[in-house]
Amino acid sequence: MTQDRPEGIRDYDAPAGGWGAVKALAQTITRQQILVQGPSTLLRANQPEGFDCPGCAWPDPKHTSSFEFCENGAKAITWESTSRRVGPEFFAEHTVSSLWLQSDHWLEDQGRLTHPVRYNAALDRFEPVEWQEAFDDIGTRLGALDTPDEAEFYTSGRTSNEAAFLYQLFVRNFGTNNFPDCSNMCHEATSVGLPQSIGIGKATVTLEDFDHTDLIISMGHNPGTNHPRMMTTLREVARRGAKIIVFNPMKERALERFEAPQSPLEMVTLTSTPIATTYLQVKVGGDAAALSGVCKALLSLEERARVLDLSPVLDHTFIESHTTGYAALVAGLGALSWTEIERVSGLSRQALEEVAEVYAQAKATIVCYGMGVTQHRTGTTNVQQIANLLLLRGNMGRLGAGISPLRGHSNVQGDRTVGISERPTEAFLDRLRDVFGFEPPRRHGHSVVEAIAAMRDGQSKAIVCLGGNLAIASSDPQACFDAFEKVGLAVHIATKLNRTHLLTKGTCYLLPCLGRTDLDLQASGKQRVTVEDSMSMVHASSGFLTPPSDQLRSEPAIVAGIAKATLGVRSVVDWDALVEDYDRIRDLIEAILPDFEDFNVRVRQPGGFQLPNSAQQRIWKTASGKATFHALTQLEERGATDDPQVLRLTSVRSHDQYNTTIYGLDDRYRGVFGRRDVLFLNEAELTRLGMKEGDVVDVRTALANSRADRVVQGLMLVRHDLPDGCCASYYPESQPLIALEHHDPQSKTPAYKSVPVRIVAAASGRALPITVDRAGVMGRTSVG
Numbered sequence: 001m002t003q004d005r006p007e008g009i010r011d012y013d014a015p016a017g018g019w020g021a022v023k024a025l026a027q028t029i030t031r032q033q034i035l036v037q038g039p040s041t042l043l044r045a046n047q048p049e050g051f052d053c054p055g056c057a058w059p060d061p062k063h064t065s066s067f068e069f070c071e072n073g074a075k076a077i078t079w080e081s082t083s084r085r086v087g088p089e090f091f092a093e094h095t096v097s098s099l100w101l102q103s104d105h106w107l108e109d110q111g112r113l114t115h116p117v118r119y120n121a122a123l124d125r126f127e128p129v130e131w132q133e134a135f136d137d138i139g140t141r142l143g144a145l146d147t148p149d150e151a152e153f154y155t156s157g158r159t160s161n162e163a164a165f166l167y168q169l170f171v172r173n174f175g176t177n178n179f180p181d182c183s184n185m186c187h188e189a190t191s192v193g194l195p196q197s198i199g200i201g202k203a204t205v206t207l208e209d210f211d212h213t214d215l216i217i218s219m220g221h222n223p224g225t226n227h228p229r230m231m232t233t234l235r236e237v238a239r240r241g242a243k244i245i246v247f248n249p250m251k252e253r254a255l256e257r258f259e260a261p262q263s264p265l266e267m268v269t270l271t272s273t274p275i276a277t278t279y280l281q282v283k284v285g286g287d288a289a290a291l292s293g294v295c296k297a298l299l300s301l302e303e304r305a306r307v308l309d310l311s312p313v314l315d316h317t318f319i320e321s322h323t324t325g326y327a328a329l330v331a332g333l334g335a336l337s338w339t340e341i342e343r344v345s346g347l348s349r350q351a352l353e354e355v356a357e358v359y360a361q362a363k364a365t366i367v368c369y370g371m372g373v374t375q376h377r378t379g380t381t382n383v384q385q386i387a388n389l390l391l392l393r394g395n396m397g398r399l400g401a402g403i404s405p406l407r408g409h410s411n412v413q414g415d416r417t418v419g420i421s422e423r424p425t426e427a428f429l430d431r432l433r434d435v436f437g438f439e440p441p442r443r444h445g446h447s448v449v450e451a452i453a454a455m456r457d458g459q460s461k462a463i464v465c466l467g468g469n470l471a472i473a474s475s476d477p478q479a480c481f482d483a484f485e486k487v488g489l490a491v492h493i494a495t496k497l498n499r500t501h502l503l504t505k506g507t508c509y510l511l512p513c514l515g516r517t518d519l520d521l522q523a524s525g526k527q528r529v530t531v532e533d534s535m536s537m538v539h540a541s542s543g544f545l546t547p548p549s550d551q552l553r554s555e556p557a558i559v560a561g562i563a564k565a566t567l568g569v570r571s572v573v574d575w576d577a578l579v580e581d582y583d584r585i586r587d588l589i590e591a592i593l594p595d596f597e598d599f600n601v602r603v604r605q606p607g608g609f610q611l612p613n614s615a616q617q618r619i620w621k622t623a624s625g626k627a628t629f630h631a632l633t634q635l636e637e638r639g640a641t642d643d644p645q646v647l648r649l650t651s652v653r654s655h656d657q658y659n660t661t662i663y664g665l666d667d668r669y670r671g672v673f674g675r676r677d678v679l680f681l682n683e684a685e686l687t688r689l690g691m692k693e694g695d696v697v698d699v700r701t702a703l704a705n706s707r708a709d710r711v712v713q714g715l716m717l718v719r720h721d722l723p724d725g726c727c728a729s730y731y732p733e734s735q736p737l738i739a740l741e742h743h744d745p746q747s748k749t750p751a752y753k754s755v756p757v758r759i760v761a762a763a764s765g766r767a768l769p770i771t772v773d774r775a776g777v778m779g780r781t782s783v784g
């Protein structure tokens with residue numbers, strides 16, 4: 001078979017993990033030239049006295065003492081601790097226009113930023129600038145805006161609690177709640193949907209629950225690539241005989257079979273552990289329908305049990321004392337037809353009834369989910385259907401049961417907890433007022449899509465980015481590029497160069513910061529920062545590597561520098577004193593958020609501490625004071641077409657990338673090597689469309705009301721096990737197909753995973769070379 005497949009495409013028959021992962025790790029270390037500091041660096045990841053791995057937000061087992069092998073964690077760490085540098089010589093050599101023509105991979109691969117720089121338009125180059133001069137100029141420009149609401153303050157989720165807390169304090173002291181952040185593109189559907197259901201927008205489980213569960217339902221996440229340490233847990237769960245049901249349109253190898261690099265036996269004998277007991281290839285965007293089907297089948301089982309006088313399937317005591325909305329849910333499910341459920345989910349009634357049977361038998365169930373659930377126009381609804389399913393059998397707030405959204409960035413959850421939110425609660429703002437003695441702004445601010453639109457439309461005139469690569473991570477690059485080129489001021493606090501930094505029409509600064517692995521020395525000595533994982537555990541992180549240059553400053557120090565220069569005498573805190581000793585920042589966090597009681601003491605305990613979680617205690621902080629069922633009002637996105645020429649496109653991460661950071665061009669478990677310009681669809685669909693694997697196509701958005709012609713050119717068709725009517729490509733290559741307005745109306749999460757598209761033979765008949773056109777370039781950015 002393999003020799004018939006196009007260049008770079010092979011069959012991958014092995015399990016996930018195993019020797020392939022070990023080999024990839026060795027290659028990564030060598031490539032990033034960190035042989036001296038490298039291997040020992042890895043050993044300090046996620047250790048009580050080490051740094052928090054920037055790879056993902058999966059929690060660490062209690063009192064970790066042994067190194068947990070993680071190929072992709074290692075990539076994230078070595079990528080940051082590389083010995084390559086991007087300094088003044090680099091910028092003297094390259095104009096910004098010439099950098100623009102490089103791939104995203106190339107840009108970041110040049111190494112760590114070493115000096116603060118400012119864009120010089122006459123020379124089309126970044127030039128070194130003194131820190132204080134940069135701060136003063138940024139402060140003057142922010143101060144000159146007509147209102148603070150004309151500035152946007154973006155946060156990416158690697159930022160520590162300490163930096164994020166200072167940032168929100170500065171920005172609110174300045175006068176706005178414009179906090180677009182990466183959560184808006186990620187788990188916002190969770191943050192909006194879950195509080196309405198269970199009163200909190202976080203996981204209700206801890207790692208311990210996985211030892212006691214007998215059923216895991218995994219929806220729309222790919223842990224073998226994106227949360228590899230979770231595979232250790234899933235493997236243990238599988239080996240103890242608990243069931244794992246997967247809902248995922250793509251057959252993901254790690255969810256089928258996993259060979260644990262930790263297990264000498266599996267490694268030597270080349271055996272592996274089967275993970276999923278049932279693998280259901282739901283249609284892209286079909287999750288709410290599938291979940292409704294399972295709930296509907298569960299009600300039938302309940303009815304049967306009642307008639308036969310068997311013990312009930314539902315937890316009626318829980319439903320009566322803890323929930324509201326049950327009657328409406330039952331009515332809604334009664335009105336749904338199985339024909340519709342089958343059509344939208346792509347799954348048979350029988351398959352969904354079987355899931356209901358297994359669920360009805362399980363004593364304790366956990367549902368884990370990721371971007372396959374949230375990044376749809378129905379994202380919030382999807383999340384609420386998951387909560388419904390769990391609530392029906394009282395699977396919340398008891399051992400071995402609960403909901404487990406898999407957070408993305410390693411501290412995206414912590415950033416939210418300490419105040420990065422465009423819609424802060426009144427209680428939080430009142431606390432800020434009472435503790436700091438100023439009146440914070442009450443108007444809600446902009447989320448990501450609103451911030452981009454405001455910049456594009458000329459309402460917002462400045463943006464500060466604390467990390468990230470917003471113009472590439474967001475949907476609609478054309479809108480983003482216009483937006484960034486319209487603002488008068490763009491400030492980026494970053495570790496590495498990326499495409500967003502090259503949008504330099506106005507005044508533009510790149511301010512290089514320390515990363516997680518770097519030693520952070522301040523006046524009082526070595527500092528630690530803190531992060532919160534997916535399960536509300538807060539713990540310390542301290543780097544130890546010599547920073548890439550003595551010019552670098554920490555994120556808290558840079559935020560404080562900008563704050564002091566911008567606010568001057570209006571400052572409500574002594575910024576310099578806070579930077580001298582981060583314990584002082586933690587004291588302020590504790591003063592605002594009572595859950596952080598004794599913060600500085602508890603953060604010194606190995607492994608840290610867990611923040612209180614109301615739903616875990618069966619306390620429901622919803623409007624009604626009860627957990628709330630949400631009847632499904634909409635089975636699928638409105639306006640979905642049944643035109644057979646229209647496929648539904650989803651966008652996924654490859655095994656060799658971290659969001660917009662492209663480490664390499666392989667996607668081992670999907671059998672793709674040395675390229676990313678691919679469109680996956682199944683064999684039957686290829687035949688039906690009169691095409692074959694290896695053909696090169698153009699992909700066009702098929703939204704009736706779309707204003708623009710959205711196209712990605714030159715993708716190569718690759719056959720992959722996917723449901724009919726669906727196709728998949730890589731993020732961010734698919735970005736030009738997604739309009740800024742194509743988002744969940746409730747949470748405003750971009751619908752990155754549900755784009756109606758048409759495919760046609762490529763105009764040029766072959767993959768196109770990189771074009772200079774700023775929209776067109778996206779289709780090719782990561783290649784080469």
Ligand SMILES: Nc1nc2c(c(=O)[nH]1)N[C@H]1C(S)=C(S)[C@@H](COP(=O)(O)OP(=O)(O)OC[C@H]3O[C@@H](n4cnc5c(=O)[nH]c(N)nc54)[C@H](O)[C@@H]3O)O[C@H]1N2
Pocket residue numbers: 055056057072186219220221222223225226227247248249250252282283284285286287369370371372373407408409650651652653654655657658659753
């Ligand atoms: N190595 C690595 N680790 C990472 C990241 C990374 O890029 N690289 N990113 C981090 C971040 S910020 C995040 S948010 C997480 C992301 O982690 P994931 O949520 O795993 O992210 P995705 O790769 O986007 O993949 C989602 C999965 O959803 C499936 N899917 C697509 N559409 C649908 C659908 O309609 N329904 C269902 N049920 N499934 C669907 C895809 O087939 C894929 O398996 O990982 C974090 N960790």
Ligand SMILES: Nc1nc2c(c(=O)[nH]1)N[C@H]1C(S)=C(S)[C@@H](COP(=O)(O)OP(=O)(O)OC[C@H]3O[C@@H](n4cnc5c(=O)[nH]c(N)nc54)[C@H](O)[C@@H]3O)O[C@H]1N2
Pocket residue numbers: 108156157158159182183185186187371375408409466467468469470472473474475493494495496497498513514515516555651652653658659660661730731732734735752
């Ligand atoms: N089509 C599609 N689009 C998506 C997604 C999808 O699944 N499909 N996923 C979305 C999701 S879940 C997310 S979270 C967003 C990600 O959006 P972002 O968080 O904005 O993007 P990243 O690629 O993680 O940001 C990478 C950059 O962060 C900087 N950086 C790295 N480490 C540090 C650090 O320690 N400090 C600072 N200050 N900077 C640092 C580096 O300069 C690097 O270039 O993308 C979203 N976009």
Ligand SMILES: [Mo]
Pocket residue numbers: 182185186187407408409
């Ligand atoms: Mo994310």
